[in-house]
Amino acid sequence: MRIDILDDKHGVLRVRIDSEDDLWLLSLMISRGDIVKAVTLRDVSIGDEKRKIPMVLSIEVIRTEFQAFTNRLRVHGIVVEGPDRFGVKGSHHTISIDIGSEVTIFKKVWSKDFIESILRFSRPINILLVAVDFDEYAVALIQQQGVKIVDERSVSLPVSDYGFDEEKNRLVEELAKKIVDIAHRYRISDIVIGSPGSLKDEVRRRILELDPDIRVYTDSVANGGYAGIQELLHRDVIGRMLRDTAIVKATEILNEFDYLLVKDIERVAYGLNDIEMLSDIGAIEKLVIVDEIVMSGDDRERIDKILRGVMERRGEVVIVPSNTPIGERLKMLGGAVAILRYRVPRG
Template sequence: VKGSHHTLSIAPGQEITIIREGGIPRAFIEKVLRSLRSYRVVVAALDFDEYAVALVQNQGVRLLDEGSLSIPFDERFFPRAKERGIRRVAERMVDAVKRFEADAVVVASPGFLKDEVADALKGLLPSTPIYTDTVANGGYAGVRELLRRDVVRKLLQDLGVARAERVLEEFNLLLLRKPGKVAYGVDQVEQAAEASAVEKLLVLDEMLSSFDDTRARVEKVMQQVFSKRGEVIIVPVNSPPGQQLKMLGGIAAVLRYELFHEDNAVEDSFMG
């Protein structure tokens, strides 16, 4: 019954199926999952003996490449062998970034090698954030050491939050300069979505876990934005942009064009 609460007796290990009235379109679920996409980070750990390159996502780690470097300490061969090794690792990382559309890279080593690889990457990946860290070993052991520190996990979280922060900065700027190009609160955003005006939509994660009519309205807005190829960003409530979004009613949008008058009324031409 709508608006009612029920108590169920469920034993551990028992499987249950909950069917929502009206159902949830599969395409909508897939699009929501894509909006929650896992950010990807390519990591490499190297020393004078070996290297490993891996792809890290929220779902886990995938080893992409590993091998021997065997950089000799003999000063006659060291400079050229080191240069070859650095170039090899950098090229493997660039290939991985392009193949998996990675959002950032992390290079780790016991000494200065990480800095030289990072310098090589700056020219090859000018628009990709590059981070360095120190590990005791190269190879996959170094990758595992890096992951145990939670440095990469925090980076993955920060990448998602950073995207929300950038859109909120754009929202705040437009709110001051062109207030007709933004919408916030369920009522306003709903009107903008119906007018196919939403370019970027920010939704607080807790808006999708409620059990009232608001959730259904928000889901409908998301479907409308998806159908018009708009961007949907789910923002965690326990993040700085999440707290700001909560003060805006839990949902806000950057619009494709000015839709609202200063009195927040929708332009007549878009309502009929």
């Protein structure tokens, strides 16, 4: 993602989208009431027929629509500026933003700290995790926007020695080719393979025969499939590779939250009502919140107020994807948790 601040005083930004993760980050930047300006397609009547005509439109945002692991962000709103000859001003329109798009945003409420907080997580992350054993395998893609299972399959190898090696070699060949194909499709250079025993090493060797430029790491896990992917996500090798991502930062804060919840409960908070009050008095040191709350149209002004309150007092804000294990846990805690600078007694 490339961001140019065109007007620091009034919050005018020009943003270029370079990856799928950039679309997720952009969806967090755009709020209800902002003006978004971009080249877009619009149905217009020309004579007796309708055509889609490219034009530059500015819309006042009503809501955004983003689905993880897609390559499109849709911004819905009312046209406030456009070519007069087409009479589009005042009508509803949706701007579709794709990889390669460039948009200009006029922020209704401008917080440079909030933008910088989001940009800390703008480093592209593309890592493939593979968990395989003799019963099943799963392949998962990790990006800033979360974890996605891109392939999984149950495997049935012979119980007896007869035919076992042949079937195992067929499994290694099939999986290695799939992994290389997925790595090329998503432009991945780092792969981590986990398995019980030596199966991971055999898959690694075959991958490197197919593409020597891919970096392949191995680790031992007790299971293949989805359970093995979950094991890999908690390993140090993954933590080192993902140390700057929102998921890892949020995990560290949530671990501290769990500790203080037992040892010093007046130093933690969860749920928006409690967190809003504590943000108002400047008590929040660290805040973790799920993205679907940040993007919610109903509570967006309230959420923006909370985030600004934390960041203006140099607090740390981490926004995590809702479709991750830590995002699911946060939703059970009201969508957000906070570590406080000092004890705040509450009734």
